[in-house]
Amino acid sequence: MRPILAAALAAALAVPATAEQPPVSLQSWGSFHVGGREVVISGQPVREVLFSPGGVPARVDPNGTYLMGMMYAQYMIPANPRGQAPLLMWHGGGLSGVTYETTPDGREGWQNFFLRQGWPTYVSDAVERGRAGWTLIPEQTGGQAMVLTVDNPFERFRIGAGPGSFARNEVLPGNQFPADRESYLSFMRQIVPRFTTTDDLALDAYLALLDRVGPSVVLAHSQAGLFGWRAAQERPDKVRALVLVEPAAIGDPAKVAALRNVPVLMVYGDYIAQDSRWPAIRGNGVRFAEAVRAAAGSVDVVDLPERGIRGNSHMMMMDRNNQAVAQVIQDWLAQRGLWR
Numbered sequence: 001m002r003p004i005l006a007a008a009l010a011a012a013l014a015v016p017a018t019a020e021q022p023p024v025s026l027q028s029w030g031s032f033h034v035g036g037r038e039v040v041i042s043g044q045p046v047r048e049v050l051f052s053p054g055g056v057p058a059r060v061d062p063n064g065t066y067l068m069g070m071m072y073a074q075y076m077i078p079a080n081p082r083g084q085a086p087l088l089m090w091h092g093g094g095l096s097g098v099t100y101e102t103t104p105d106g107r108e109g110w111q112n113f114f115l116r117q118g119w120p121t122y123v124s125d126a127v128e129r130g131r132a133g134w135t136l137i138p139e140q141t142g143g144q145a146m147v148l149t150v151d152n153p154f155e156r157f158r159i160g161a162g163p164g165s166f167a168r169n170e171v172l173p174g175n176q177f178p179a180d181r182e183s184y185l186s187f188m189r190q191i192v193p194r195f196t197t198t199d200d201l202a203l204d205a206y207l208a209l210l211d212r213v214g215p216s217v218v219l220a221h222s223q224a225g226l227f228g229w230r231a232a233q234e235r236p237d238k239v240r241a242l243v244l245v246e247p248a249a250i251g252d253p254a255k256v257a258a259l260r261n262v263p264v265l266m267v268y269g270d271y272i273a274q275d276s277r278w279p280a281i282r283g284n285g286v287r288f289a290e291a292v293r294a295a296a297g298s299v300d301v302v303d304l305p306e307r308g309i310r311g312n313s314h315m316m317m318m319d320r321n322n323q324a325v326a327q328v329i330q331d332w333l334a335q336r337g338l339w340r
Contacts, residue, residue, distance in 0.1 A: 021108070024115050025079035034212050035127070035205030036070030039140055068140055069198075071205035072097075072131040073124040076111070082118025084338045085216050085240045088209065089114075089123045092222025092248070094148050094194045096130030097123040099221065103318045104187040105178040110219075110317045113326040117339065122213060126224070127202040129192050143197035150188055154179070157314035158271045158278065172271050176311035176319035187318065199226065206231050210238040217338060219243040219329070222314065225285075226251070233258040241338055243267070243329055246314055248281060250288035256295040264292065264299040265332045267325070269312030272303075302328060 044062040051058060074097065075086075089111065091099040100111045100123050111121050125132040128141070135141065151166035153159065159177045161170045171179045178184070206227045210216060217240050220228030225247020232239040233255040242264045251259070266285060272278040289299040304312050309324050316325045333339050 021112075021116070024076075024112070026076055027079045028077045029075065031072065031074040031131075032212075033070045033072050033132070035208035036067045037204075039066045039068055040064070041066060066135065068133075068135045069127050069201040069205060070132060071124055071127055071202075071209060072133075073122050073209055075120065075122045076115055077120045078115055078118050080118060081120055082340055083114075083120060083217070083333075084340065086213050087114055087119040087121050088213065088216045088218045089121060090206065090218065090220040090224035090227060091124070091126065091129075092224055093196075094146075094191050095222075096125045096190065096192055098130070098190045099315075100317060103178065103322065104183040104190075105180075107320075107322070110322065110326050113323060114330070117330055119217075119339075122209070122216070124206075124209065126227075127198055127205050128195055132205075134193075140201075141195050141198055143195050145193040145195055147193045148188075148191050150185075153187070153191070153315075154184065156277075158269065158275055159184075159313045159315075162276075172311075172313075174311040175271075175313060176321050177313040177315060178318070178320060187315070203227050203230055203234075207234055210235050214238065215240050217241045217243065217333065219245065220247065221245040221317070222248045225249055229259075229288075232262045232264075236262055241265070241333060241336060243332075244285075245316065246281075247285050250284055253288070253291060256288075256291045256297065259292050259297045260295055262297070263336050264289070264297070265329065266299065266301045267316070267328065268301070268303050269314065269316050269319075269325075270305050270310055271313075300332065302332075304328070 042063050046061045048057040049060045089100045091097055100109050102109045111123055114121055128134060154166040155163055159175055159179055160166055161172050210231060215238050218228050225244045226249035228242050228244055229251025232242050233251050236258050239262050242262055244266045246268055266289060268282055272282055286301060289301060292299050312319050
């Protein structure tokens with residue numbers, strides 16, 4: 001067998017077997033960037049840079065106009081759409097759109113699930129993440145980029161049993177995240193640097209995405225819960241429904257009335273009561289939901305264990321039962337007339 005074919009066969013065999021699924025037919029598939037603003041930098045020294053070993057040094061003047069704060073989006077439109085609006089899928093902190101594209105052990109992700117249901121999907125890489133690009137202009141980012149250590153998500157995303165669990169290889173009982181070492185390291189390969197100081201830039205880009213795509217369903221995870229809430233408050237006419245998967249933050253309390261016509265679903269996983277941080281995070285979210293209801297809005301809060309769906313980590317779209325969780329969201333959207 002030729003080496004290239006042998007390598008391809010080996011790679012195919014390395015992917016875990018999944019249930020036989022019919023092909024997904026698309027009418028279109030592409031990508032684009034939105035948002036961003038021009039920034040002028042001055043007063044920096046000119047340098048000579050060798051871009052390639054053995055090459056000729058080039059004079060690089062870092063002064064000038066830069067474009068920063070843009071966002072990337074990839075869309076897939078099914079041949080026979082059944083979703084009544086595009087589904088925008090927004091990832092959490094330190095992550096990218098890969099969150100929805102696959103799972104660490106090679107199963108289908110939520111992008112596949114919702115495409116198979118007939119939803120036009122738009123999976124984005126937020127400002128400063130992945131294909132959105134990167135900048136190190138301190139005057140604009142306002143801080144220093146950070147990246148997670150290998151043990152951090154294991155212990156903080158309710159996969160392992162608290163501090164030190166990564167070193168002990170101790171997974172929470174019944175946890176559904178694929179936490180064997182190779183799968184977990186595959187997840188860590190998705191982690192990207194992030195700023196904690198670029199929220200305004202990110203929100204501007206998400207608003208630009210809504211303005212370009214038009215009325216949509218927004219599905220937001222973790223950090224993106226902040227952007228989901230606030231985008232719906234700023235563009236209530238552009239958000240047909242808001243699905244928040246363990247949102248890490250709330251919206252603007254002064255603008256809860258803007259959400260009165262935006263149906264909201266909040267989904268929480270397992271192991272929350274015994275965690276050191278998540279009871280407070282969930283409590284903040286539920287109190288904000290109550291404020292929205294008091295302003296004549298509609299918010300449904302689903303705790304998956306109460307539905308008999310157990311073992312879910314913070315990364316429930318990657319858990320082994322991710323299809324069951326996605327079905328909860330699908331059913332809710334269908335009940336609101338957003339799927340036919």
